[in-house]
Amino acid sequence: MWGCGALLGARAGSRLRCELFLAWDRGWSAAAPYSASAEPSRVRALVYGHHGDPAKVVELKNLELAAVGRSDVHVKMLAAPINPSDINMIQGNYGLLPKLPAVGGNEGVGQVVAVGGSVTGVKPGDWVIPASAGLGTWQTEAVFSEEALISIPSDLPLQSAATLSVNPCTAYRMLMDFEQLQPGDCVIQNASNSGVGQAVIQIAAALGLRTVNVVRDRPDLQKLTDRLKSLGAEHVLTEEELRKHEMKNFFKVRKRRLKTDQGFHQGQTVTNGGVRAL
């Protein structure tokens, strides 16, 4: 799928969801063995040279693929999401900022094409994800150092593999790091339809935790409610419903009232985000 410049522009100025992907389909075939004499490939990348509005500063460029060094891995990117932190990084208001010019994208999944002579952890055909933020996943292929990558099973659904490292891990840490939640405990969160929120619902359900999920009202609220319930949500409420006096009774039955911190960074989309255990 191409047209990702427009996709990024549309998302940058509006409500963000993590369901959109940059997915590259270049008709790539079997993984090639490492060869020092391989012809340099043409790489397409979404690059920004200075910080600002992503719709204005991100450009689609052709780059030359770097040579594969002994401890390097040549990766063809398969899919990469657009997360709020990607937007914040381009805007320049994220805690971690790469050297400019930079290729956008912190998350994604790629397939190993070739490896350098001293690489032992991955082999051609393996699927890999970034080991940390700032790798620059919005490009068709790239050469990364082996230590910048983590090998993952290649039988995962592509979209799950491409979004494995940011939102599910954040949701898991939120549920695990702040309170000792027990099966039957109840957590409440806002922005419940976000990528993080959906991961909270699913992980909580798998842990036997109950969830109260607050969302913003919308014309197709029932459809969203049904979807979140199909993921394991126990209750789905709008912000307006949450403010109603009747909700007092709803919460009265929950005995413990504990608070956790969602760990949102300053300047990100959800300013009132949070998860609380009740």
Ligand SMILES: NC(=O)c1ccc[n+]([C@@H]2O[C@H](COP(=O)([O-])OP(=O)(O)OC[C@H]3O[C@@H](n4cnc5c(N)ncnc54)[C@H](OP(=O)(O)O)[C@@H]3O)[C@@H](O)[C@H]2O)c1
């Ligand atoms: N480690 C970390 O600190 C970490 C990691 C991952 C994510 N995050 C943060 O977690 C948040 C969610 O990320 P995500 O990728 O899951 O987001 P996402 O999928 O893009 O979803 C954004 C969510 O924010 C809601 N929202 C936007 N503006 C809002 C407002 N003014 N009031 C209430 N809700 C609002 C949206 O609701 P509608 O559908 O109603 O628009 C949607 O539920 C972001 O702030 C992100 O930066 C932090």
